[in-house]
Amino acid sequence: MDSETVQVAVQDGVFDCLLVRPAAPGPAPVIAVLQEIFGVNPGIRSIAAHYAEAGYLALCPDLFWRSERHLSMSETDPAHAERGFALYNAYDFDRGVDDIAAAIALARTLPGSSGKVGVTGYCLGGLLTFLAARTDGDAFAAYYGGGTERFVDRAAGIRAPLLYHLAEEDEYIGRDAQLAIRAALAAVPSATVHSYPGCNHAFARPGGSHYDAASATLANDRTDRFFAQTLR
Numbered sequence: 001m002d003s004e005t006v007q008v009a010v011q012d013g014v015f016d017c018l019l020v021r022p023a024a025p026g027p028a029p030v031i032a033v034l035q036e037i038f039g040v041n042p043g044i045r046s047i048a049a050h051y052a053e054a055g056y057l058a059l060c061p062d063l064f065w066r067s068e069r070h071l072s073m074s075e076t077d078p079a080h081a082e083r084g085f086a087l088y089n090a091y092d093f094d095r096g097v098d099d100i101a102a103a104i105a106l107a108r109t110l111p112g113s114s115g116k117v118g119v120t121g122y123c124l125g126g127l128l129t130f131l132a133a134r135t136d137g138d139a140f141a142a143y144y145g146g147g148t149e150r151f152v153d154r155a156a157g158i159r160a161p162l163l164y165h166l167a168e169e170d171e172y173i174g175r176d177a178q179l180a181i182r183a184a185l186a187a188v189p190s191a192t193v194h195s196y197p198g199c200n201h202a203f204a205r206p207g208g209s210h211y212d213a214a215s216a217t218l219a220n221d222r223t224d225r226f227f228a229q230t231l232r
Contacts (some may be wrong), residue, residue, distance in 0.1 A: 006110070008061065011104050015065035017103060018045065019110070020052040027114040029231035030107035032100065032137075034125025036205070037084030039064060039071030043206045046121075046224060054224065056231075061103045063096060063124070072213040088124055093131060093151075109111060116231045120223060121145070123172075123202060128167075132222040133158045139230035141223045143204055144170055149177035152184035155191070162191040163226045165219045167199035194222060 003020045018040055031051045035044050040060045048058035064071055064087050071087075073080035095129055100119065107117045118139040121129040126145030133140040134157040142148075143164040164185060166178050173181075178195070185191040196203060196219065200210040204219050 004116060006059070006106065007100070008102050010099055013066070015099065016062045016070070016093050017106075018048065018058075018060040018062075020045075020048045020058040020060075020143070022055045023111065023131055024055055024058065026112070028057055028112060029054055029116040029118060029138075029227070030059055030110065031060045031108060031118045031227060031231075032061065034119065034121025034128050035060065035063055035098070036072040036123040036125060036202070037088045038075060038080060039084075040074040041074065042075050043208070044204045045218060047122075050220075055112060056227070057107070057119075059103060059107055059110075061099060063099065063128070064091070065096070066092075072176050075202070089147075091124070094129065096128050096198045097131045097135065100128060101135040102138075104132075104137050107123070107147060114231075117225050120227075122205065127151070130154075130162070130164065133160055133162045137172075138229060139163075141165075141226055143219065144173060144201055146172045148173070149180040150210060152180050155184040155188050158188045158190060161226070161230045162188065164191065164193045165204070165222075166193060166195045167201055167203050167215075168195050168197045169199055170201045183208045192226075194219065 006019045041165040051058040104117045108115045122143045126142040127140035139161045143165045196215040203212040204216040
C-alpha cells in the first residue's frame, strides 16, 4: 500500500487529506474515513489501511485544519483529550459538512477512483457522517456519532444508504439520545441502525480502552458488507 497527501480546496482555504491506495491497480471506490476528536492518528490510519487492504482508496480529511493542522493525539493523554474536546466544542459542523462534500467531489476524480465514494466516521466523525449523508456521497456508515441527537431534524433529508452503529452503554450518547436517533432514522427508508449491548463509546476504536473485539468485529463486518453492496 502506498500513501500520500492530497489537498482539497474550499472557499476559505485548503486542507490536507491522507490518501492510502490499495496494492491492486485498477478503478476502485473511495472511502472517506472521518476522524475522532484526536485527529488523523494511528487508529484512524489503521482503519484507512484496512480499507486499502480490502481494495478501496481510503481518504482521511484533516477535519480540524482551521484550528490546528495535522493533529495526531492519544485518548490516553489527558492533555490530548482536553484539547480534543475543546476543538469539538468550538467546531463549526456546517463548515465541516462542506469540507466533506468537497472531499467527496475530489475523491470522485482521483486517479484510480471508480467515481463511487463512501463515508465512514467515529465519534466526531460519526456525527459528521450522519450530517454529510444529505450530500451526494454514495453510502454512509456512522459509528456512535456524539451529539447526533441535536441534529435529528436533519434526518428527513437523507436519501443515500446509511448504516448507524450505537453502543448501548455509551456514556456520551445516553438512552434518551439513542431513542431520539432511532426514532428519527426509523423514518428514513435508506437507514439501518444496529445497537451493541454492553458496549461503551468508542467500542470500535483500534487499541482503545473501551475496545470490544467481538462487537467491533461484528460492526466492522456489517460495514464491510454495506460498502461492498453499495459501492462495488
